[in-house]
Amino acid sequence: MKKLFIALVCLLAVKSAVAQKDLLSIDEHNKYIYYQVVPQSGLTVDTFQNRAAYFLKINYPKNKVNKSELPESITGTGKLLMLTGISAAKHIDGEVNYTFNIEYKDQKYRYWLTDFVFTPYYVDRYGNSVPQPGIDIPLENGAAKLEKGQLNNYSIQISNYSKQFGDRLKQYMLMVSAAPIKSDKKKVITTKDW
């Protein structure tokens, strides 16, 4: 009984950790930011650059990458949908546009996602969810323009997305070959040799 209770408490603790809206911080411009510095020995700026570009190409092909004159960074913009509702059928509330920056020095790299701007969607006559023109709400102004539950939900989704962006980037920065990482590759079993 006691063990069951402890297991339940642990599960609830893990569950609450999934709601990771606290991963977002405020930067010196008073903007929400997801910021990480990752030490990685043995890699040069050129290698970081190639791997970061490849990471974006494979994982975020719709993101716009800015042409940078600096060899030690990649910047650009992307967007993610804000969803609500049960798992089986979602409702699209809107989209959040963001900018991303990946910078590297020898032996380490850093990245951050910021400039989160929410644009609500409406359902048009054909049933398509489309952005409402002229309504852009920076996440920092969300408290004044969005309901508390909405803002909380969006912050969690942005945090989870940002964390996943970083986790994937880390995989690609560690990658030795140029092949894309397939996390769900199934192992083939041969019954001939045993």
Added chain:
Amino acid sequence: MKKKLLLLLLAASAFSYASKAQDTVKTTADAPLVLYGSVDTYYKDDLSGHANIPTSFASDNNSVSIGMIDLGLKKTVGNASFVGELSFGPRNDQSIPTSGYHIQNLYVSYNLTSKLNATAGYMSTFIGYEVISPAGNFNYSTSYLFTNGPFQNAGFKLTYAFSDKVSLMAGIFNDEWNAYTSEHDVSTFGAQLTITPVKNWTAYLNVATGPTSGTEFDLTTAYQITTAFKLGLNAATFSPSHYGGGFSGVALYPQLAVSKAVTLGLREEYFKAKTVDAGSTYVLAGPLPGGSVLGSTLTANIKAGPLTFIPEVRLDNVNKKQYSEFTDSNLAPTTSASQFVLAAVYAF
């Protein structure tokens, strides 16, 4: 007992956690199965004591009445999409001439390239400013231009995006509007040129023409000038294929957000019924042939989360008594009609 309860809690929590975990890792480009829709209810009071204004929906006078329940499902996988939208209620019945049918949208589409899309099925019309779904309109009552124009077109269309600012749709549609099946053939040609001259301003130049359905030219445009002020415009002219008749008109839609929850809007519409030739069977909702009407509608949208309360006052004035079908409280002919509507629309 306690142990069982705890086990149940644990199982429910684990299931919920698993679901959540799956949600949080889903960041692929394909959207999930999306559910959308609305329900609406209203109360209308025409000052004459009986319903006078003949535009679509909100037709019951001095009654707490329902509009419709609208339920849509859509899904995109790769380049392929579908939309299916069902509706039930008086608003549905008044929007679809085929009794017992409840489909507002049912179509499939495919992105042939990143710029070219092909769509086939039964779709809301591309013509006009207002729509059937109450969640898609600012005013609860509808305009004469909307009421007398097409609601849906069944057919096949191609849309090509020349750039972010210009796209062109062209298609071939069933010979009759608002019908699931054609009467004779698929002979209505439709096209829409979409232009975005500046950010937040979009204009649609539309045409639908066919030997059975007649010809309508339509301009629909909306400009979100500031975050608080939006201006919309709809102008159209329609001519049936035979014996004259039809209509032309223009409607202006200024809207001002006065607070986070409240937006005020005006619809000012001028609508003229064209004269008909002898033998014409053409009938429209509005003034008699040759007459015109000026409709002024003042509407507020008061938001409470997904629920919108819509109080609205409307005054319509026909130019001459001989063209008017309005009657006063004594059922005597008159040139003006006025009504108050309070509606509630829940959209999800």
